[in-house]
Amino acid sequence: MHQKRVTLADVAKAAGVSRTTASLVLSDRGDELRISEPVQQRVRQVAAELAYRPNAASQVLRTGLSRTFGFISDTVATSQLAGDMIKGALEGARRHDHMLFIGESEGSEDEQARLIQAMVDRQVDGIVIASMFTRERPVPSGVGRPLVFLNTVPAEPRAQVPVVIPDEIGAGRAAARALLDAGHRKIHLIGAGPTLDDVPPLTIAGRERLEGILQELGGAGLEPASGRRCGIWLPEDGWRATAALLRSGVADGAILCFNDRLALGAYQAIQEAGFRVPQDFSVVSFDDHQLAGWLRPGLTTVALPHYELGRRAIDALLAPAAAAAGVERVPMPLRARGSIAAPGAAADAH
Amino acid sequence: MHQKRVTLADVAKAAGVSRTTASLVLSDRGDELRISEPVQQRVRQVAAELAYRPNAASQVLRTGLSRTFGFISDTVATSQLAGDMIKGALEGARRHDHMLFIGESEGSEDEQARLIQAMVDRQVDGIVIASMFTRERPVPSGVGRPLVFLNTVPAEPRAQVPVVIPDEIGAGRAAARALLDAGHRKIHLIGAGPTLDDVPPLTIAGRERLEGILQELGGAGLEPASGRRCGIWLPEDGWRATAALLRSGVADGAILCFNDRLALGAYQAIQEAGFRVPQDFSVVSFDDHQLAGWLRPGLTTVALPHYELGRRAIDALLAPAAAAAGVERVPMPLRARGSIAAPGAAADAH
DNA sequence: AGGCGTTGCTAACTCGGTTTAGCTCGACGG
DNA sequence: CCGTCGAGCTAAACCGAGTTAGCAACGCCT
Structure with missing residues (x-):
């Protein structure tokens, strides 16, 4: 199966030169070491004809570089x-x-x-x-x-x-900013918060996203309207937390999820409760999971690059x-889709 | 940065033997070539002490095998x-x-x-x-x-x-079988069908899944109740095809999607039309995308292994x-979740 | 004519292993 | 006392490149 490879020696012999010369020409050091133009051409042509390819193992052994x-x-x-x-x-x-x-x-x-x-x-x-x-x-x-x-x-x-x-802190700021820019003031957190103590252990992303969010809200003189920490950030956790939020009497506003899977759960809970995205609830999250583009409406999210x-x-x-x-x-760029509307959009529509 | 590696020669010298001997011992050919036990032990111990690791480039060069x-x-x-x-x-x-x-x-x-x-x-x-x-x-x-x-x-x-x-054909049979076993007779296809001519070009999976489905339905004396070919199998395509199906007056039955993304679209269309999975529509599909476990109810799907x-x-x-x-x-195994119920489940519930 | 520099090329060593062929030494037989 | 055999090890070749040191031929200058 392993047919014989063409080696540098084969090329050299076929071109009628020494291995050294062939090596110099093929590693583009021909001019530097004064190999005449005709010889260079001949070596290159022979190498091409024989489909010569250097053996990487040998190069690695000699040079210590493996590419x-x-x-x-x-x-x-x-x-x-x-x-x-x-x-x-x-x-x-x-x-x-x-x-x-x-x-x-x-x-x-x-x-x-x-x-x-x-x-x-x-x-x-x-x-x-x-x-x-x-x-x-x-x-x-x-x-x-x-x-x-x-x-x-x-x-x-x-x-x-x-x-x-x-840049998770920047991402947190961007997510919060997107909601603030749309006019939201009541922003509910799903996944972590409302304070920096309420972060799942071991996740740096969670802490930093929250930092960014709190910074940006603070800049507008706000705090989160509520926050729910989830131990793991799976859709079911998001569903549960959002369902609890809705049961607590919240009927509109903005929901900021700590990742897209939580947001999927939030979508599900919102729909099951008879509310709509984005008319009743604006939703924004993080990651830009493939899923985000598949949801209806498309989920606005801060992309992990x-x-x-x-x-x-x-x-x-x-x-x-x-x-x-x-x-x-x-930097984590915001991917704007269709899940954010101005607050009160549902009322306006009536 | 590249500190000097320990070579076989270093080991040999430290153990007071030749490179050959060291090589034989360390490649477990010591017994075969009659290296005495004390020497073998010494070589191994020295190699361990020096943390000797053979240079793969060199082995590749000599043996032609790169692991x-x-x-x-x-x-x-x-x-x-x-x-x-x-x-x-x-x-x-x-x-x-x-x-x-x-x-x-x-x-x-x-x-x-x-x-x-x-x-x-x-x-x-x-x-x-x-x-x-x-x-x-x-x-x-x-x-x-x-x-x-x-x-x-x-x-x-x-x-x-x-x-x-x-085994896509087997997968098609398994998907159809799951619906038949639940008692379904009206099975709508989303993504391809109803006949073997209605398959998106270039996709072998589509043709073979359909073959399997038709085989299994045929075995029960059935044909698909309907079929809609989609050029691409994205959620939006599934949503469009399913919405069209519902608009045509179909109000219950089984929906067999050609992949999970189409099934996501089907879920969305079903929910938006006020129907429920699985009470009104049973849904089954293919791939076992991560998404399948995240949907509510969980999507029953034939897994790509x-x-x-x-x-x-x-x-x-x-x-x-x-x-x-x-x-x-x-083989493609069926992952049973919650998207299949017996037909008429919604009526029973009333 | 002799010394010097340049041009154009090559012999030989190197990387770090594997493998072949063979060497040395002691025991044993005749 | 010489020859043979096996045990135990090693010298040296080899894989296929890159690299160093230097050789031969030629022209030029003095």
Whole structure:
């Protein structure tokens, strides 16, 4: 099956030159080392005719550079979000003419260590350690290659690792601002809040989104009208919290969900209670899950820039160490769809 | 940054033996080539103390085996389905102690050729060519490595490529059977049908699912009560088709959607028209998108076994060529949730 | 004529493993 | 006392590139 590959020696022989000459020409150092133009042309032509391709293993062995990156995430399958992050990383790798190894640690430090080891054995030029939701992780030691944390914050405060994370505080502000701009003053939080103490544990996104929200509301002299913390942010949690909110007598206003899955639950509860989005309730949330575009009406949401995150993480691997160390916050853009209306829209319509 | 790695020569010197001996011991050929037990122990201990790791590039160069597979899909990000497939492939690779390169061709044959080239340059031991929805693709030539088509059918009928695809016909039967078993006789198709001519172009899944449905209905002496072909299978298409169905006067029965996104649209149309799932309409579909578990009621759907597909594709890469050539159909299991009830359930409830 | 610089190319070493062929030493048989 | 055999190990070749040091031929200058 493995047919014989054409080697540099084959090209050299066919072109009637030494391996050295062939190597120099094909790595574009021919001019630098004064190989005559006719010889260069001949070598190039022969190489093309024989469809010569250098053996990467050999280049790696000699140069120590593999044109390869590693990408380790704690879980790949959670959603298309992970896919987008990988997609961004792939594009980043492509731009630098690298290939990408991927691995999944399932959250296990042992498995992660195994993957790092396997990648380092293969001489990767750098490794991205990614999480699917923003959280703290210890920095693996003794890797000996450039390392970047993606959507992940080093557990050690003074760690010298470049970090790429979404700007969740800005996102919180943007979500709140969208509702304020529409004229809303009664804003109910689903997922966390109303105060900074009411945040699910371990989630950095939750805390920072809430910070941003409170900042922006505070700037307008407001506080959340209510807030309900959910331990996990699944649709059913959003449904439950929203149903409780409606049962408490709230009949209109704005609902700010901490992610799109919660918002799906909110939609369901609102519809089941006979209210409508956006006439009775404006809804806004975070993530820009694929789902957001599928709901009726489309869900306005602050997008997690997964693609950008992936791409920038790869770029950070190649940045000079001095420039790279530090936290890069990638902006989260608002995706306006149809779930926000001015308050009182339902009354106006009558 | 790249600290000096410990090499085999270092281990050999520290253990006071030759590189040959160290190599033999560490590749477990020590007994075979009669290296004495004390020497073996010393070599192993020194290797462990120095944290010796063989340089994969060098092994690849010598042996031609890289312990690496390639996985090329046409698109990664479409949904978590792709993620599951990759996850399965990762698990498959892990079991064989391989790493996984991934690449995305975006549907371009040129880009795919580039990726194959880059992977072959890196001496991968095999390549999986995957599609995110089942379709025909030409078989790349001259790869010189084992190749497996995943969720992809060779355009050339006589191509010698192992193929791993989901059993869509069985899935069609299972979906229809689930409705028949609940007592339904009036089954409306959303996405394709009512006859085999009414299938969106290029989608093998559509044709085969329909075949299975028609087979199973035919076995019960039935035909679809109606069928609506949709060019694309997005929620909005499902919403439009279902809304049209309801406007035509249909007020109860069973709706069989060709995928979960269409089913989401169907849910929306049903709810907006004031009907309920499953009391007025039973709904069943295909894919087991994450969404299916989030809907209220949960959507009963025939799952695409993406994880299994990915895993088996990797296994097929390592199967002996004779055994591997041919089509492997992976079963699609029914995920029963709450969207199917007996017909007339709404009337009974009154 | 001899020395010097330039042009154009190559021999030989290197990376870090695997593998083949063979060497050395002691025991044993005849 | 010599030859043979097996145990236990190693020298050296090899995989396919990149890289360093330097050689041969030629022209030019003095």
